[in-house]
Amino acid sequence: MERLESHACFGGAQTVWKHASEVLGCEMSFAVFTPAHAAGERLPVIYWLSGLTCNEQNFITKAGAQQFAAQHGVILVAPDTSPRGADVADDEAYDLGQGAGFYLNATQGPWAQHFKMYDYITKELPKLIEAEFPASDKRSIMGHSMGGHGALTIALKNPGRYAAVSAFSPILAPTQVPWGEKAFTAYLGEDRATWAEWDATALLAGASERLPVLIDQGEADPFLENQLKPEIFAAEAERLGHPLTLRRQPGYDHSYYFIASFIGDHIAHHAAALKG
């Protein structure tokens, strides 16, 4: 593990690291914010999953989350969004390949070799974080857009593992929208039966844990109608009695200006669950 950056920030440290991922078979970068803490103290960890085209930098430079993590005494971990490198499969489009890992384990074609972001986020990364940083084994997960899809599917597939889950503008029914149909066809193949285990709406019925879901969605988000579809997820949550707080924020778009405006609420929500 090599440290690429270190900056004092709100009394703690914002660092960026590179390591050789066994699961992904490539070098990966991830960012960690560690608040000020007592020697020997171990803090709970919030994992942040970013959206299409992002890497580990977007969240740490633009979301303004560190001040709230410092206030609540939680670590923030923001990984890259896909395997990377010259020998990793890629596509010219922004919504497939590098920068577009969709937090699943690919089974098809050239993608199957490296695109195992689900295993990376749920197994390899937390093991590394809990070994190398002052992190406890209390975890929660959140994300934006493709990363909101990642956070929700990962939490739903791992009952008991995450103390809280939330999302900004998540892709909530990827098997029914263009972004998801394109990526899942490439990564998982034509058989749609294999797609359901990576779709938050489809996973909801089988959830053995009623982990409350917090979602913020901007009403001026240009992807709202065709790609995000919170109404499909909300209807399924209501049918099943799954606890959901879906906040539709008038005027807000898909950008980090939206995330920054409400990240304090999300960090507070996670911190309460992590420390409760």
Place this chain on the structure above:
Amino acid sequence: MERLESHACFGGAQTVWKHASEVLGCEMSFAVFTPAHAAGERLPVIYWLSGLTCNEQNFITKAGAQQFAAQHGVILVAPDTSPRGADVADDEAYDLGQGAGFYLNATQGPWAQHFKMYDYITKELPKLIEAEFPASDKRSIMGHSMGGHGALTIALKNPGRYAAVSAFSPILAPTQVPWGEKAFTAYLGEDRATWAEWDATALLAGASERLPVLIDQGEADPFLENQLKPEIFAAEAERLGHPLTLRRQPGYDHSYYFIASFIGDHIAHHAAALKG
């Protein structure tokens, strides 16, 4: 004036604009954060001047200032750092030419035609802001690095015009450091007598107004010793009895992680003066 971007943000709007600057003879971009306000209400304005290599984007995406501007009811204006364009003089180095306007009026060589950032920031831009936005004529000014130099020199040269001035990691004695010597030689010529009116330390003795100066300086800033030199400015302020709060922040560097950590204090300081 053309609107390039508009994002809801902390209950207000973060916008980015382009206009044809008469003073600079080129198209210029600037960013404005306008908090929620009553119809017809006019709010005071804080001008932010960015550092070398920056444009109007750095501050609005990375500083996390909007939340505090929303809280205090002040407008934030962040202009680009120099004239721009294919027919504007430039240099390959990051510290001269486009992205390095130094907030002065150039008199020499190819720079004299467009590099009039002092006139742009003190005359053309506020006139535009006060005509086109819900802005009162109450103004204050702050900045980072080269922009901290800009904020201090502009405030010192215009007594009564700015209600407050502050800076992060400012270049405080440009006539005595490599960045300033290089830029001033190019923009102002070899005669060092002409440089003094663009040097905050040199301007302090002639200041007819004792406007308190607030400075935050990171102690792990790699430019501290050779380029910033707060000790020269502090000694002159002490000699003259000019009110100065110089906060040396252990561990902090020159980045926006540093700015974000203390921007709330600066906005509060400005808001108190603007509304006092």
